Amino acid sequence: MPAWSCGVRPTTISPSVTASHTRPFRVGLLGHGTVGGAFERLLEERADAIAGVVGRRPEICGVLTRSRGDFGEILERSDLVVELIGGTDPALEYALRCLRSGKHLVTANKQLLSRHGEELFEAAGESGAQLRYEAAVAGVVPAIRVIGESLAGAHIERVHGIVNGTTNFILTAMERTGASYEEALSEAQALGYAEADPTEDVTGKDAAAKMAILARLAFGTPVHLDEVPCEGIESITAEDIAYAKELGLSLKLIGSAERRADGLSVQVYPAFLYGGHPLAAVNGSFNAVTIESPAITEITLSGPGAGGSQTASAVLGDVVSAMIPPSYNPPPAEPQPLVSDVESAFYLHVEVADRPGVLAQVAEILGLQGVSIKSVVQKGIGEDARLAMVMHAVLESRFRAAVDLIERLDFVRAPPRVIHVIEEVFE
Numbered sequence: 001m002p003a004w005s006c007g008v009r010p011t012t013i014s015p016s017v018t019a020s021h022t023r024p025f026r027v028g029l030l031g032h033g034t035v036g037g038a039f040e041r042l043l044e045e046r047a048d049a050i051a052g053v054v055g056r057r058p059e060i061c062g063v064l065t066r067s068r069g070d071f072g073e074i075l076e077r078s079d080l081v082v083e084l085i086g087g088t089d090p091a092l093e094y095a096l097r098c099l100r101s102g103k104h105l106v107t108a109n110k111q112l113l114s115r116h117g118e119e120l121f122e123a124a125g126e127s128g129a130q131l132r133y134e135a136a137v138a139g140v141v142p143a144i145r146v147i148g149e150s151l152a153g154a155h156i157e158r159v160h161g162i163v164n165g166t167t168n169f170i171l172t173a174m175e176r177t178g179a180s181y182e183e184a185l186s187e188a189q190a191l192g193y194a195e196a197d198p199t200e201d202v203t204g205k206d207a208a209a210k211m212a213i214l215a216r217l218a219f220g221t222p223v224h225l226d227e228v229p230c231e232g233i234e235s236i237t238a239e240d241i242a243y244a245k246e247l248g249l250s251l252k253l254i255g256s257a258e259r260r261a262d263g264l265s266v267q268v269y270p271a272f273l274y275g276g277h278p279l280a281a282v283n284g285s286f287n288a289v290t291i292e293s294p295a296i297t298e299i300t301l302s303g304p305g306a307g308g309s310q311t312a313s314a315v316l317g318d319v320v321s322a323m324i325p326p327s328y329n330p331p332p333a334e335p336q337p338l339v340s341d342v343e344s345a346f347y348l349h350v351e352v353a354d355r356p357g358v359l360a361q362v363a364e365i366l367g368l369q370g371v372s373i374k375s376v377v378q379k380g381i382g383e384d385a386r387l388a389m390v391m392h393a394v395l396e397s398r399f400r401a402a403v404d405l406i407e408r409l410d411f412v413r414a415p416p417r418v419i420h421v422i423e424e425v426f427e
């Protein structure tokens with residue numbers, strides 16, 4: 001029986017409900033390492049806000065590590081258990097005991113799901129407990145929720161993913177700097193993107209576990225990790241990458257799960273992508289998942305694939321989902337002011353008469369409005385002369401004021417063109 005159905009069942013709860021008026025929702029935490037520690041901190045930080053929305057305040061009711069806590073006692077006290085130990089022993093035993101006793105389970109454990117998914121889903125199905133595992137694939141990227149819920153009605157044909165941040169970091173470093181595989185791996189290790197023993201990541205095994213989980217969800221077929229062929233990136237050379245770059249191609253470690261005439265194909269392999277592919281632009285340690293279906297064409301989700309606080313956020317999202325009763329209605333939205341004059345970088349294109357001092361006058365006007373030029377190119381001669389510039393981020397009203405003044409200069413031959421520039425690079 002779901003935990004929320006044995007007491008007061010909230011309907012619409014005002015965000016002003018205070019913690020002291022809400023019944024606690026007890027969360028047992030197994031594992032207190034990188035993700036477990038971050039999860040506990042995040043939960044404490046967000047507990048009151050969650051209580052305001054859901055009507056119950058989540059609280060850690062016990063922590064299990066190798067040196068503290070007792071699993072039996074924690075299970076007894078919990079409404080929901082979060083498993084962040086990793087591996088299968090003792091995580092499998094704990095997960096099964098939890099689900100069989102009807103307690104919801106949230107886990108980030110790809111090994112557990114890709115090796116013992118069927119046993120776990122069966123236990124959950126029999127007791128009615130929820131088994132949630134968003135953080136087990138692609139960190140904070142909500143691939144599980146989108147495939148399992150938002151696209152539950154779509155006939156998914158293919159799921160392509162960059163689901164290992166370590167290998168994507170290495171391939172990106174090789175592409176950007178011309179480094180060898182060994183050099184890029186050392187850099188990844190020095191920066192904490194790769195483990196001292198990177199075998200699971202660079203052989204494609206880690207990605208294979210995640211693709212087994214995605215394939216099961218997308219196609220409703222049991223897929224065991226051992227059934228997923230995988231090829232890693234250890235034999236990729238700097239020449240491969242340089243050649244690909246000249247052709248406008250990027251090399252990525254791709255996890256692929258797709259329907260074929262004769263069944264399903266689930267594999268992991270390095271692949272070149274043309275620049276237009278949504279996964280080609282996913283760089284550094286970021287992950288991304290592209291889902292294809294005739295009904296939706298294609299959706300790509302991307303974001304950090306690991307990290308304590310990022311993964312903890314996905315885990316907490318699952319906890320909140322498990323807490324929300326099916327009749328949940330969101331509280332009324334709170335009005336917020338809408339702002340239109342915000343900072344942005346800009347591209348400015350000005351057609352000018354080709355005469356001395358033109359650039360200096362334009363630059364002076366920009367400078368007087370506090371707009372600083374990041375880069376500039378002068379093109380053409382005579383009637384065809386123009387300036388193309390990119391500005392550093394500035395309040396839009398100041399930039400527009402400068403453009404109005406520039407437009408009035410006698411050597412400006414046509415209204416200047418302005419385009420926003422998004423400067424952020426996510427990796």
Ligand SMILES: NC(=O)c1ccc[n+]([C@@H]2O[C@H](COP(=O)([O-])OP(=O)(O)OC[C@H]3O[C@@H](n4cnc5c(N)ncnc54)[C@H](OP(=O)(O)O)[C@@H]3O)[C@@H](O)[C@H]2O)c1
Nearest residue numbers: 031032033034035065066067084085086108109306307311
């Ligand atoms: N780290 C990430 O960025 C990331 C991203 C996505 C998913 N995940 C997944 O999240 C899970 C946790 O990863 P993590 O990086 O947080 O691992 P971690 O830092 O190694 O922490 C593991 C925790 O589990 C505890 N533990 C280990 N064996 C135990 C046992 N036999 N009994 C009780 N407790 C035990 C450890 O106890 P001690 O404190 O006593 O050593 C530690 O607190 C894994 O499934 C991992 O694949 C991690």
